Amino acid sequence: MRKLGLIGGLSWVSTRAYFERINRYVRKHHDPRALAPMVIESLDFTGIPWPESNDDWGKVTTMLTESANRLSDAGAEMIVIGANVLHKVYRDVEAEVDRPFLHIAECVGEKMKEDGVHTAALVGVRSVMTESFYRRRLVAHDIDLLPPRMSDVDALERIITQELMMGKATRDAERTLKSMFTDFERDGAKAVVMANTELEQVVDVDANILPVYDCTAIHAEAAARWIIGDQ
Incomplete structure (x- = not known):
């Protein structure tokens, strides 16, 4: 198996979700006794009042870049960022790290395209819902996203x-x-893209009026497949 580097989410809930999902997949599809080889870094963002300004996002970029390089030094062969919103600075971080990254929205877009879903609603924190950094990745996979309602x-x-x-x-x-x-x-969506890890606490993805694409689950599964060499 290959060694993954995981930058934890904005809460311990997110980091736990990734660790659990990756290990469950590895045990199911590789070896029931296996433990996924990973190095994890949990970052504390409480000192950054982001996303108030570009300066704050610059600090986030520095934190993520330094973290990814530490994971690389610890033997990680690929890096996963365990938070949807942190992909806002994905390009800047990726450019400074000598390891491949697995982008969450790319994994989700590929899955939805395979399933033939072309119209969806996107839910998450404000920047994920309203800015282009996440939406454009899905649109590139021929997915039409409903415009966000500010309420x-x-x-x-x-x-x-x-x-x-x-x-x-x-x-x-x-x-x-x-x-x-x-x-x-009612507005025509055929699915919901759940682009926030914490929402799984209040959304039953298996019992909903619309199919729910749980971005965390899809991202973690893609990472697990990479670990065991299935992609």
């Missing part, structure tokens, strides 16, 4: 950053997401 953006930002990243899942959040997904279907 949804505000609600999701609050739920994710003030509740779920603290490990607090509420019934109100579950109801908000279900109502949102119902509106997406």
Whole structure:
């Protein structure tokens, strides 16, 4: 098996999700006794009041670049960034690290294209939903994304950053997401792209009005396939 470098997410919930999903896949598809070879670095972003300014994102880029290089020095042969929003600076980080990276939105776009899904709604934190760095990767795979409604953006930002990243899942959040997904279907979406790791706490991806593409699950599975040499 090949050795993966994982830069942890913005919360311990995200990092745990990646570690668990990767190891479950490796045990199921490689060896039930196996433990995926990984080096993990958990970063503390609390000192950065981002995403308030480009200066803040510059600090994030530096943190991620230094982290990826440390993982490379520790023997990682490929790097995964365990957070959707951090892919905003993906290109800048990738350019400074002598290791390949696995982009989360590319993995999701390829999966949706294989499934023949061409119209979807994107949910996540504000920058993921409203900026181009994530959306353009999906559009490049012939996926038409519904325009974000600012009421949804505000609600999701609050739920994710003030509740779920603290490990607090509420019934109100579950109801908000279900109502949102119902509106997406009425607006013509054929699927929902769940571009936030923490949302799995309040979204049942297997029992929803629309198919849900869990970006974390898809990304982690792609990483696990790489580890065991299936891609």
